[in-house]
Amino acid sequence: EVQLVESGGGLVQPGGSLRLSCAASGFTFSGYWMSWVRQAPGKGLEWVANIKADGSEKYYVDSVKGRFTISRDNAKNSLFLQMNSLRAEDTAIYYCAREKWNFGYWGQGTLVTVSS
Amino acid sequence: QSALTQPPSASGSPGQSVTISCTGTSSDVGNYNYVSWYQQHPGKAPKLMIYEVTKRPSGVPDRFSGSKSGNTASLTVSGLQAEDEADYYCSSYAGSHSWVFGGGTKLTVL
Numbered sequence: 001e002v003q004l005v006e007s008g009g010g011l012v013q014p015g016g017s018l019r020l021s022c023a024a025s026g027f028t029f030s031g032y033w034m035s036w037v038r039q040a041p042g043k044g045l046e047w048v049a050n051i052k053a054d055g056s057e058k059y060y061v062d063s064v065k066g067r068f069t070i071s072r073d074n075a076k077n078s079l080f081l082q083m084n085s086l087r088a089e090d091t092a093i094y095y096c097a098r099e100k101w102n103f104g105y106w107g108q109g110t111l112v113t114v115s116s
Numbered sequence: 117q118s119a120l121t122q123p124p125s126a127s128g129s130p131g132q133s134v135t136i137s138c139t140g141t142s143s144d145v146g147n148y149n150y151v152s153w154y155q156q157h158p159g160k161a162p163k164l165m166i167y168e169v170t171k172r173p174s175g176v177p178d179r180f181s182g183s184k185s186g187n188t189a190s191l192t193v194s195g196l197q198a199e200d201e202a203d204y205y206c207s208s209y210a211g212s213h214s215w216v217f218g219g220g221t222k223l224t225v226l
Contacts, residue, residue: 095161
């Protein structure tokens with residue numbers, strides 16, 4: 001059974017940093033692109049970033065370029081999102097998702113709140 | 117990277133059919149057959165319902181179907197049931213390894 005479990009969310013002040021993690025199991029993690037998708041409170045879904053199976057390519061939505069970094073550790077079946085210079089508008093539930101021309105599996109999400 | 121356009125709400129009575137539209141551009145929906153639809157119940161993670169415009173993952177009832185014409189994709193739910201009440205989001209590949217979602221449609225079963 002495919003499982004994705006996010007962690008690392010919490011309350012952070014504007015300008016602060018946070019590192020999200022996603023632990024994957026039930027599939028060959030090193031064989032798939034992975035994405036982070038976020039959802040602001042009461043709002044829709046927004047794709048944030050993705051990373052190629054071997055970690056060699058990374059892509060971001062314009063609003064987080066230069067502030068967020070996606071990475072992975074295939075040996076530990078883990079996906080990460082390093083978030084720096086956080087803004088109030090980054091407040092959202094962050095989901096990791098397995099990507100194969102769609103988002104077939106999602107974690108339960110982790111809430112990031114940016115507020116003073 | 118503009119969001120796809122969905123109607124904010126849709127509704128139907130049990131047993132009826134409802135169709136939700138998703139309008140993009142020639143750079144996303146109109147250019148790729150990588151349109152997918154997601155169902156999200158309150159407080160839950162999204163669930164894939166349709167992928168590659170018309171395909172259903174195993175376990176998704178055949179009451180759910182998808183189609184596309186030009187820059188607009190559609191999700192049709194036939195034989196509405198109470199458990200279909202949820203938010204629905206479309207998504208499309210937008211090129212250069214990027215993705216775009218629609219704003220979401222709240223489906224109400226009357």
